[in-house]
Amino acid sequence: xxxxxxxxxxxxxxxxxxAQIIARDVHDPGVGFLTLTRTKVSPDLQLVRVYYTTIGxxxxxxxxxxxxxxxxxxxxxxxxxxxxxRRVPEIRFEFDRSVEHQxxxxxxxxxxxxxxxxxxxxxxxxxxxxxxxxxxxxxDDTAETPDNGDGTPGADR
Numbered sequence: 001x002x003x004x005x006x007x008x009x010x011x012x013x014x015x016x017x018x019a020q021i022i023a024r025d026v027h028d029p030g031v032g033f034l035t036l037t038r039t040k041v042s043p044d045l046q047l048v049r050v051y052y053t054t055i056g057x058x059x060x061x062x063x064x065x066x067x068x069x070x071x072x073x074x075x076x077x078x079x080x081x082x083x084x085x086r087r088v089p090e091i092r093f094e095f096d097r098s099v100e101h102q103x104x105x106x107x108x109x110x111x112x113x114x115x116x117x118x119x120x121x122x123x124x125x126x127x128x129x130x131x132x133x134x135x136x137x138x139x140d141d142t143a144e145t146p147d148n149g150d151g152t153p154g155a156d157r
Contacts, residue, residue, distance in 0.1 A: 011039035013083055014048055018091075021078045022071075030067025032060055037096045041089065048089045051096035061095060068093040 019036050034054040041048045054064045072091050080088040 007041035007043055007045060010045055010083075010085070010089075011041040011048060014041070014079060014089070014091075015039045015050065017079055017082050018050060018075060021075055021082075025078065026067075026071050026074070028067040028071055030063045031071065032056060032064050034064055037099070045085065046087065046089055047092065049092050049094055051094050051098075053096050053099045065093065065095065 015036050015038070022031060022034070022036075032054055034052050036050055036052050038051045039048055040051070052064075052068075054061055056064075072093070076088055076091050079091070
């Protein structure tokens with residue numbers, strides 16, 4: 001379901017503020033290098049899902065998730081102080097897997113390009129075969145249709 005204009009604006013503002021707060025005010029060593037990629041805000045502005053990516057393996061990602069969960073009450077208070085909203089939304093951090101999917105698709109495309117480079121397709125043979133097929137089709141059009149001897153066309157069965 002698509003977000004409306006207001007939830008999208010609020011989500012973008014929350015993402016920008018959270019990025020600044022995390023970079024400047026969160027001193028938890030578990031929060032490694034991370035990027036807030038996008039936010040998704042509920043239509044009633046009560047919940048914001050903040051999607052992030054981080055560098056490292058699964059262990060580092062879990063450590064970052066735990067550090068973000070520990071920092072969530074502090075982050076929510078800071079958002080309440082910086083952004084004027086009737087009610088500060090609940091914040092949930094979720095790892096953004098779309099970057100992993102994009103990397104996988106890119107790797108597949110690189111593999112395909114490498115395979116094509118190693119085993120090029122001979123287009124000239126295909127063109128010659130197509131021309132030969134087109135020539136035989138033209139010959140079929142000029143050939144007379146066989147008949148049954150009584151003037152009616154015969155069936156090719």
